[in-house]
Amino acid sequence: MTIEYEAKVLDINPNIISQKIMGLGGKQIGQFFMRRYVYDVVPGDKSKWIRLRDTGQEVTLTVKEIVHDGIDGTQEVEIVVDDFEVTHQLLEKLGFTAKSYQENRRTSFLLDGARLEIDQWPMIQPYLEIEADSREQVVEVAARLGFGEVQLTGENTIKIYARAGIDLNSIKELRFSESV
Numbered sequence: 001m002t003i004e005y006e007a008k009v010l011d012i013n014p015n016i017i018s019q020k021i022m023g024l025g026g027k028q029i030g031q032f033f034m035r036r037y038v039y040d041v042v043p044g045d046k047s048k049w050i051r052l053r054d055t056g057q058e059v060t061l062t063v064k065e066i067v068h069d070g071i072d073g074t075q076e077v078e079i080v081v082d083d084f085e086v087t088h089q090l091l092e093k094l095g096f097t098a099k100s101y102q103e104n105r106r107t108s109f110l111l112d113g114a115r116l117e118i119d120q121w122p123m124i125q126p127y128l129e130i131e132a133d134s135r136e137q138v139v140e141v142a143a144r145l146g147f148g149e150v151q152l153t154g155e156n157t158i159k160i161y162a163r164a165g166i167d168l169n170s171i172k173e174l175r176f177s178e179s180v
Contacts, residue, residue, distance in 0.1 A: 001065065001075035006131040007138050007152035009145075010160065014118045014126050018107065020145050026111035032056050033105055037088055037098040046158065046169070050096060054084040055106075061087055069154045071135045102174040114141040121157070122176050124164045 022028065036053040041063065048065040062078040081087045088098065102121075109116040114132035128145075130152075132138045139149050153160075161168040168174070 001063075001077050003072050004074040004076055004131065005072050005133065005135050005138050006074070006129055007071045007142065007154055008160070009128040009130070009142065009147050009151055010153065010163070011125040012118070012128050014107065014120065017118055017128050017145070018109075021109045021111055021116055024111060024144055026109045026116065029108045029110055030057070031105070031107050034103065035084075036102050037091075038100045038102065039091060039096040039098055050091065052081075052084065052087055052091065059084045059087065064156075066156060069156075069159070071138050071152065071154050073154045074156070099169070100172055100174060103176055105176075112137075112141055112144065114138065116141070121161075122174055123166060124161060127160065 018028070032055045034053060034055050036051055039050040039052075041048045041050060046066075048063065051060075051062045051064060053060050053062070059081050060078050061081050062076050065075045067073050067075060092098075104122075105120040107118040109118075114130055114137060117129040117131070118126060119129055120126045130138050130141050132141060139152070142149070142152055155163075158168045
């Protein structure tokens, strides 16, 4: 498994953050509507799961494992697959039942070699995700955007929803109310 070096800045204004990124020489690389199925590896174990995700450009199958909530606390193994629905059917044939279907919108940027994502999910405030090649680079890019290390969290989406008083594990289908 590889270590993900990423952190989130919660409750952001997408327009202001986009302007800051671009003002620092960042480049917007796309806007995406994403959909995913999430499966338990072991029922009840919230530290490890399977994610099947379609970004509109690529479909990936990933096993994620949370070791801790720090910037370097997530490990993952990921592979590109060619068909979202067929891979979902394959996983079900292997005995994995999707515990949820989720949608989000993402605007992606590159800045100083780091990938920045403005994520918008149903029912919670948008957040910025900074992913880079090291913990130090994540902190440096955040600082360039005006965020101190204390404003960064490595928490996963389930915990971010919990901050808003929402149990994401109890939502079978997380969709935007308006049509896409």
